[in-house]
Amino acid sequence: MSGLPFDKRDLEILSKECKNLNIFPIDLQRYLHASSDNPIVKPLIRLVNEGYEYLSIMGDEEIKQLVMTLPSGIRMQVEFDNFTNFKDEEYLKRVALYHLVHILSISDNSFEKIIKNDPQKNIVLTTYPELESKLDKDGLLTIDDDFTLYDCGIIYKNHVLHYHQFLRRGYTANPNFDFLGRFLSYYHNTNKINTFRIAIDMQRIMPKEYWEHLIECDAWFGPNFDPNTLDDKYSVGITVKKRIKPSIFDLTNILDRTEFLWTYKDDIKTFEIEEISDSVYKFDRLHINRYIHAERNIQEKQLQHFDGAVKVYTHEYEKRLDSQLPNEYRAPIKIKLFRIDGNIDTNKWIDLISHFFKGNEMILEYFDPDGFEAQFGQRIREYKKLSLERIPLKD
Incomplete structure (x- = not known):
């Protein structure tokens, strides 16, 4: 068997909703336990369960061959060894999930479909036919007061319009915020004398309530630390805390975000934290x-x-900014700073971590969100409000 014969209808639904909500296939794992109100959850769970049913009747060698067909960046999530139990439900569902990630990644990166721009799949004009009068002969949307512009999308009535795929970093990732931020700033400063048009993706559209939810959670995703799940092998995954900007903490330590990752293998849960410094x-x-x-x-x-260390990036740091654990761009230099082995007290462990990351408030936010709010919440909000009132927008 060369691949899992997933239901094509569910695949189409999942692919469509992932694009509408700007969810990348590699991030699907964290939606397995999300609210069923999210439109990707039900088709995702159906497909993973379907894949598990197929895998459960396959032989060990067939499963190994299937895993080996995955690209290395995806395969590392389900790599096997001599101790792998190929009948373990958890493992087989992970194989099904990441085989699904692989299939959707290929579909997402189909540039022929992007260039073709099938008018039969023009969900934007199907939803808002009046927008056709705002498109020029090149398909560019003329921007006016009917729209509210952000660097991650354009709000129109009850939806968010996505920028064109070719206005994304590498044509596949998030929008090119550096360009779009400057474009929008120039629009706001000169729209009385200049006309602005921009390309949008006609084949995806996001309900505004999901965009608002994403904006509210933009500073973080994933669960906070819970000591009750320390020995739960199923309590794994990534949590990302972004620094809320403008930040009073940038005065001493300019960070973009902090990544926390739990993984499990052979009775060992592994925990990693990496703080991601700002590009400047x-x-x-x-x-x-x-x-x-x-x-x-x-x-x-x-x-x-x-143990604790520093990772030193000598070049191409933007690749680290555009990736995350466990599929991060690897630092060419890693310098170990300390190590403790034995039976380590959990409270002392947390205390040492907190002091190792001195000047990083996101560590406290992860381990003790109530303490974080009590200590920093009001100060952060007041500083942000004051900064936005005093600092003009930059081009």
Whole structure:
């Protein structure tokens, strides 16, 4: 068997909704336990369960061959060894999920479909036929007061219009915020004397309530730390905390975000933290990110290993900014700073982590959100309000 014969209708639904909500296939794992109100959840779960049913009747060698057909960046999520149980439900569902990720990634990157721009799939004009009068002969949307512009999309009535695929970084990632931010700033400053038009993606559209939800959660996604799940092998995944900008903390330590990742294998839960410095925060042209690695034996119920390091990025740091654990762009240099092995007290472990990441408020936000709010919440909001009132928008 060369691949899993997923239901084509569910695949089309999932692909469509992922595009509408700007959800990338590699991020699907975190939606398996999301609210069923999200339109991608039900087709995603159906497809993963369907894939599991197929895999459960396959032989070990067939499963191995299927895993080996995945690209290396995806395959690393389901790599096997001599101890892998190919009848384990959790493992087979992960294989099904990442095979699904692979299929959707190929579909997302079909540039022939983008260029063809099938008018039969023009969901924007189907939803708002009046917009046709605002399109010029090249298909560009004429911007006027009917629209509210943001660098991540255009609000029109009850929906968000996405910018064209070729206005995305690398044509596949998030919008080119550097360009779009400047474009929008120039529009707001000169729209009385200049006419502005821009290309939008006619084949995807986002209900405004989902965009508002994403904006509210833009500073983070994923669960906060819960000591009750330390020994739960199913409590894994990534949490990302973004620094709320403008930030009072940027005065001493300019960071973009902090990534927290839990993984599990062979009774060991592994925990990683990497703080991601802002592109402007450099030391002799180097980007230096602090990093933590820890291991917990869930059978023994103890933290058995804990080390800290810095990752040094000498070039192409934008690749790290555009990626995240566990599929991050790897730093060419990693310098270990400390290591503890044995039976490590959980409270002392958290205390050491917090002080290792001195000047990084996102660590407290992850481990103790109530304490974070009590200590910093009001100060952050007041500083942001004051900064927005005093600092003019930049081109």
